[in-house]
Amino acid sequence: MHDLDSIFGSNGELVKHIDGFQPREGQLSMARAIETAIEQTTHLVAEAGTGTGKTFAYLITAILSGKKTIISTGTRNLQDQIFEKDFPIIRDALKVPVQGAVLKGRSNYLCLYRLEQAQMQTAGFDKELAADLREIDEWSNHTTDGDIAEVTSVAEDSFVWQQVTSTADNCLGQDCPIISECYPLLARKKAQEVDVLIVNHHLLCADWSLKDDGFGQLLPDAELIIIDEAHQLIDTASRFLGISISARQIFTLLADISSEQLKIASDMPALLDLTHVISEDIREMRKLLPEQSVKGSWDELEQLKGFSHALDCLLDRIQQLFNVLTDVAVRSKGLESCWKRCEELLLRLKSFSNQDQLDWIQWFETFNRTFTFYRTPLDISKAFASFAFASEASWVFTSATLSVGGKFDFFTQRLGLQDAETGMWESPFDFVHQSLMYVPNGLPEPRDYSYTATMIEKIIPVLDASDGRAFILFTSHKALQEAANILLAETTFNLLVQGDLPKQQMLEAFRRTDRAVLLGTASFWEGVDVRGEALSCVIIDKLPFASPGDPVTKARLAYMTANGQSPFSDFQLPSAALTLKQGVGRLIRDVDDKGVLVLCDPRLSSKGYGKVFIQSLPAMPITQELSDVNRFFQRINHKKSKVKKSA
Secondary structure (H helix, E strand, C coil), rough: CCCCHHHCCCCHHHHHHHHCCCCHHHHHEEEEEEEEHHHHHHCCCEEEEECCCHHHHHHHHHHHHHCCCCEECCHHHHHHHHHHHHHHHHHHHHCCCEEEEEEECHHHHHHHHHHHHHCCHHHHHCCHHHHHHHHHHHHHHHCCCCHHEEEEEEECCCHHHHHHEEEEECCCCCHCCHHHCHHHHHHHHHHHHHCCCEEEEEHHHHHHHCCCCCCCCCCHHHCCCECCHHHHHHHHHHHHCEEEEHHHHHHHHHHHHHHHHHHCCCCCCHHHHHHHHHHHHHHHHHHHHCCCCCEEHHHHCCCCHHHHHCCCCCCCHHHHHHHHHHHHHHHHHHHHHHHHHHHHHHHHHHCCCCCCCCEEEEEEEECCCCEEEEEEEEHHHHHHHHHHHHCCEEEEEEEECCCCEEEEEHHHCCCCCCCEEEEEEECCHHHHHEEEEECCCCCCCCCCCCCHHHHHHHHHHHHHHHCCCCEEECCCHHHHHHHHHHHHHCCCCEEEEEECCCCCHHHHHHHCCCEEEECHHHHHHCCCCCCCCCEEEECCCCCCCCCCCCCCHHEEECCCEHCCCCCHHHHHHHHHHHHHHHHHHCCCCCCCCCCEECCCCCHHHHCCCHHHHHHHHCCCCCECCHHHHHHHHHHHHHHHHHHHHCC
């Protein structure tokens, strides 16, 4: 029989079985809090600073509880890391016969039915796609799990994957003629049998949204649900509770209808003609929308000349398509599925003409060739609370960034978790000695047209002192591009600019390149782990307030005002503080890391709310003197050179 002290303590199982494991009081304390929540069937919101070891804290406690556990993470990469690295280590250390599995969304598994369909349409494939399809076909003969991650010879973004995997829209479910060989179904069956199941927020919310896909649901059997990277859950849940319809969804449906028509309904050329007409309608609608990739409110669309008429025409055409499909759906399971999907798209499209906008925001997003319409709820707290607390499971929400100024209200209120227990475990890293915060003097207000140029002028001496080895994180792509142009013209650093390479390739290049400076926006503010001296400086251009021009933010602020709340203090400020914590979290990733944080926004000292940001960050020395930055780097470089000499 194990107890937590005998596992996490200085003479515990982890010390005995894991080279280099260091006991951490915060890790043990967090594990005890989770154990209490499990025993008392309560809910816990747990903030664990970088280096606490939260994964071991919750995973070990879950395994020892013997409860059927679902762990939900922010990304598929983190799923794989927990299952392939952490889970086996803990299982071996504890010598507990526990079974685990990873479950991904259906689009991560090969669909044998759609593979057969794709092989019948190879005439429309170019040589590269045809070669990819042959690779997948060969792999399909010997795979046991059907996880497409096994196929490393086909690019992740190859169009062929859309043809050989299914979605909730095009899956035939129980009506599939080869359901006995269905990889997503086999994965779900395995998921029901294991003790610990690792999913991601996307899949968790898809299961919550109760889509009838014929596969049943994961959640009812769970006794313990752990949400890692919990700060990401709110946005994911909001998307799933909302409605969206994309040009890509419609194009995919039309392609599937065309395929079925050629095989089953060749006596109905009108069906094929209608798919061609609707395809052209979608392309014409795209021409009406802003040419560049933007997000905008529904009001902006309605003011566009010809948009309302185009939307009405599209509705009429899809209604016609639905009527025709109604007559032919009985001919095959494929046509029946297309008929059901067409009905769903029609209902979604009609919802956008619903004028009841009180608790919703309708908006759009344009891409290079396509677009998406969204209908997003502005408040999910009641819906989530009723979902989470409908079962007898304990819920644990954990992340390094859940509190603002020592309070959890911003997170708990948005998910209806006001009655949950809360706990905060600070990072065990010594920020006082490992880091320095530099706030440059003499910067103009962020709205000033010269702000980015002045900011870059202020940080070039810092980059010289750190010898590159820096992330510069921006709140907008426009500022990033302006800064990149200046740095390219005025410095000799090796610049890596977001968008030039895929994210993982860019990070690898950063690690192995001398004097590297990486410039990134939103996706580099969190989930990026560069340890050691390769990253010695993180520079943030502005306090990361959400753009007031963003349609969802704009609507949310108006909604809060109408409900007697303060949009700034209740939403904009805490949201920005949490985003800043994520960005700052890139700097110190290990006990031996050292570095300088540069916050370039004068509002930190000129505005009263600046202290909220400072209070939300780890306690570290703060300076406005460049000479202190130089001394810091001289000190750590001197220590580094002494270590090299002694070696």
